[in-house]
Amino acid sequence: MKRLFVIAVASEKGGVGKTTIATNMAVYLKALREDLPVTIASFDNHFSVDQMFALVPPSERNVAALFEESPPTDLVRLGQYGVQYVASSRRLQLPHHPPEWLRQRLDSMDLSGILILDTRPIMDWYSEAALLAADLVIAPVKDRAALINTEALRQVLATVGHSERLWLLPSLVDTRARLNAEVRVHEFLSYAARERDYQVLGIIISKSPKVESLASGFSSSVRPVLTHARNTAVHRQFKQLAEFVLDRFDAAPVASHDRIMTPVQNDSGPSVIRRRQVQECPVCCLASDVNAGHFFFSLRSRRRGYVHPGCFAKICAAMNPELFENCGGVIALTLDGPGLVAPDCRLAAHLFNDNGELLESETIVIEEAQTIKESVGCMIGQPMDRAYRELVFLNGYVEAVELRPGRTEAGVFLKNRRKITRELRQAGLY
Ligand SMILES: Nc1ncnc2c1ncn2[C@@H]1O[C@H](COP(=O)(O)OP(=O)(O)OP(=O)(O)O)[C@@H](O)[C@H]1O
Numbered sequence: 011m012k013r014l015f016v017i018a019v020a021s022e023k024g025g026v027g028k029t030t031i032a033t034n035m036a037v038y039l040k041a042l043r044e045d046l047p048v049t050i051a052s053f054d055n056h057f058s059v060d061q062m063f064a065l066v067p068p069s070e071r072n073v074a075a076l077f078e079e080s081p082p083t084d085l086v087r088l089g090q091y092g093v094q095y096v097a098s099s100r101r102l103q104l105p106h107h108p109p110e111w112l113r114q115r116l117d118s119m120d121l122s123g124i125l126i127l128d129t130r131p132i133m134d135w136y137s138e139a140a141l142l143a144a145d146l147v148i149a150p151v152k153d154r155a156a157l158i159n160t161e162a163l164r165q166v167l168a169t170v171g172h173s174e175r176l177w178l179l180p181s182l183v184d185t186r187a188r189l190n191a192e193v194r195v196h197e198f199l200s201y202a203a204r205e206r207d208y209q210v211l212g213i214i215i216s217k218s219p220k221v222e223s224l225a226s227g228f229s230s231s232v233r234p235v236l237t238h239a240r241n242t243a244v245h246r247q248f249k250q251l252a253e254f255v256l257d258r259f260d261a262a263p264v265a266s267h268d269r270i271m272t273p274v275q276n277d278s279g280p281s282v283i284r285r286r287q288v289q290e291c292p293v294c295c296l297a298s299d300v301n302a303g304h305f306f307f308s309l310r311s312r313r314r315g316y317v318h319p320g321c322f323a324k325i326c327a328a329m330n331p332e333l334f335e336n337c338g339g340v341i342a343l344t345l346d347g348p349g350l351v352a353p354d355c356r357l358a359a360h361l362f363n364d365n366g367e368l369l370e371s372e373t374i375v376i377e378e379a380q381t382i383k384e385s386v387g388c389m390i391g392q393p394m395d396r397a398y399r400e401l402v403f404l405n406g407y408v409e410a411v412e413l414r415p416g417r418t419e420a421g422v423f424l425k426n427r428r429k430i431t432r433e434l435r436q437a438g439l440y
């Protein structure tokens with residue numbers, strides 16, 4: 011059986027739409043895939059989960075039991091719309107465990123399918139535990155302040171090397187609001203987020219008076235968009251969001267081997283980086299030369315390492331040797347995985363000069379380039395047919411020592427990386 015897939019909806023900023031997204035996502039997931047168990051629990055004390063899903067009056071068994079010493083029983087109930095829910099609680103007791111413990115607790119319960127955790131607008135033990143337990147973290151961002159706050163989520167995820175599980179979702183978007191004649195506010199927000207190396211969903215959740223009305227007023231129940239606001243843009247957007255989530259769920263490993271807890275590092279930096287340092291050349295899989303080579307860096311997984319010069323020539327030969335082999339600049343490989351362009355992935359190579367200016371772009375026929383397929387898979391850290399949207403940088407030949415922090419060459423690489431990412435985005439290539 012596929013292991014439980016946990017989604018945390020989180021933001022330190024209040025009122026960004028976390029609960030609305032978490033609860034509606036549960037309804038849409040169930041609507042799209044009837045046979046998939048979908049469960050929701052909230053660590054907040056607002057009872058919105060109960061107001062949308064409860065079929066029976068509240069009982070003593072609620073989410074507080076999740077944090078008790080002995081494993082809880084009979085906690086999950088079947089609710090409205092086929093969604094299972096855990097009743098909310100006004101008060102949670104702090105467990106005598108580090109936040110990593112929550113995932114073990116969840117795994118020890120008899121749950122399968124997808125579990126959605128709605129979190130509090132504060133980075134406390136419960137929010138941290140939800141982040142560390144999550145296979146996917148959705149962070150609604152409605153303004154610049156929310157974007158700045160997202161850094162706290164990234165830092166928690168970075169301590170266990172899971173930054174790539176974080177996806178930002180522009181929320182409560184007023185599509186008419188503009189920064190100036192050309193740029194709409196939410197476009198600027200997405201742009202600013204990508205600039206900061208965040209993954210941003212290509213989906214937005216619009217601000218809609220109709221959607222707002224579903225949770226306001228004096229009624230004790232909250233209605234889902236699916237049943238009560240089908241004629242809004244938000245209906246289509248939630249459907250897209252659920253499709254994205256199902257793609258991630260389907261791509262998640264079946265076995266539980268990646269569940270082994272990585273110890274939390276308080277001194278985040280070096281140890282995290284070392285774990286993402288790939289010791290083998292991604293082309294031949296033999297030990298890479300630690301002193302020099304063609305440096306590669308995968309933007310999403312942050313994996314990095316060195317390609318042997320001969321192996322670099324091999325992948326260039328499979329692309330366009332005349333163009334790439336002695337280019338000296340930076341090659342950016344963009345990959346749209348099947349989650350985006352199903353059923354096949356799309357790979358393209360873009361050549362940039364030393365100043366980070368785009369010279370050429372070339373689409374690669376993956377079926378004819380097995381070496382590239384495997385090499386890129388190794389660089390991004392997962393098979394290409396599980397990828398979503400990736401960007402890998404392949405540098406010219408460098409001495410490893412030159413890329414140490416503080417060295418000029420390292421600074422140039424970082425600057426070019428940002429510039430290239432920006433240019434590719436502006437050109438619609440990534
Ligand atoms: N798409 C939307 N359009 C209009 N109003 C919305 C939308 N999504 C949420 N709202 C409204 O915005 C307010 C905040 O939403 P919600 O409670 O989901 O945010 P939250 O991040 O969970 O807040 P908190 O941090 O307090 O838990 C609510 O009144 C909700 O009804």
Ligand SMILES: [Mg+2]
Pocket residue numbers: 028029030054056128129
């Ligand atoms: Mg909330």
